[in-house]
Amino acid sequence: MSSFFKNKGKVRKELRSLLYKEGTRNSSYI
Structure with a gap:
Protein backbone atom coordinates (compact mmCIF):
# COMPACT_ATOMS: atom_id res chain seq x y z
CA MET A 1 0.00 0.00 0.00
CA SER A 2 2.79 2.41 0.90
CA SER A 3 4.56 1.63 -2.38
CA PHE A 4 1.38 2.60 -4.24
CA PHE A 5 1.37 6.03 -2.63
CA LYS A 6 5.09 6.36 -3.28
CA ASN A 7 4.57 5.65 -6.97
CA LYS A 8 1.65 8.08 -7.07
CA GLY A 9 3.86 10.82 -5.63
CA LYS A 10 6.58 10.01 -8.16
CA VAL A 11 4.13 10.22 -11.06
CA ARG A 12 2.74 13.48 -9.72
CA LYS A 13 6.25 14.94 -9.51
Missing part, protein backbone atom coordinates in the same frame (compact mmCIF):
# COMPACT_ATOMS: atom_id res chain seq x y z
CA GLU A 14 7.01 13.88 -13.08
CA LEU A 15 3.70 15.34 -14.28
CA ARG A 16 4.47 18.62 -12.51
CA SER A 17 7.93 18.87 -14.10
CA LEU A 18 6.40 18.05 -17.49
CA LEU A 19 3.74 20.75 -17.08
CA TYR A 20 6.42 23.20 -15.96
CA LYS A 21 8.49 22.49 -19.08
CA GLU A 22 5.41 22.93 -21.28
CA GLY A 23 4.54 26.16 -19.50
CA THR A 24 7.99 27.67 -19.94
CA ARG A 25 8.05 26.65 -23.59
CA ASN A 26 4.61 28.17 -24.19
CA SER A 27 5.54 31.40 -22.40
CA SER A 28 8.54 31.78 -24.72
CA TYR A 29 6.15 31.85 -27.67
CA ILE A 30 4.29 34.87 -26.27
Whole structure:
Protein backbone atom coordinates (compact mmCIF):
# COMPACT_ATOMS: atom_id res chain seq x y z
CA MET A 1 0.00 0.00 0.00
CA SER A 2 2.79 2.41 0.90
CA SER A 3 4.56 1.63 -2.38
CA PHE A 4 1.38 2.60 -4.24
CA PHE A 5 1.37 6.03 -2.63
CA LYS A 6 5.09 6.36 -3.28
CA ASN A 7 4.57 5.65 -6.97
CA LYS A 8 1.65 8.08 -7.07
CA GLY A 9 3.86 10.82 -5.63
CA LYS A 10 6.58 10.01 -8.16
CA VAL A 11 4.13 10.22 -11.06
CA ARG A 12 2.74 13.48 -9.72
CA LYS A 13 6.25 14.94 -9.51
CA GLU A 14 7.01 13.88 -13.08
CA LEU A 15 3.70 15.34 -14.28
CA ARG A 16 4.47 18.62 -12.51
CA SER A 17 7.93 18.87 -14.10
CA LEU A 18 6.40 18.05 -17.49
CA LEU A 19 3.74 20.75 -17.08
CA TYR A 20 6.42 23.20 -15.96
CA LYS A 21 8.49 22.49 -19.08
CA GLU A 22 5.41 22.93 -21.28
CA GLY A 23 4.54 26.16 -19.50
CA THR A 24 7.99 27.67 -19.94
CA ARG A 25 8.05 26.65 -23.59
CA ASN A 26 4.61 28.17 -24.19
CA SER A 27 5.54 31.40 -22.40
CA SER A 28 8.54 31.78 -24.72
CA TYR A 29 6.15 31.85 -27.67
CA ILE A 30 4.29 34.87 -26.27
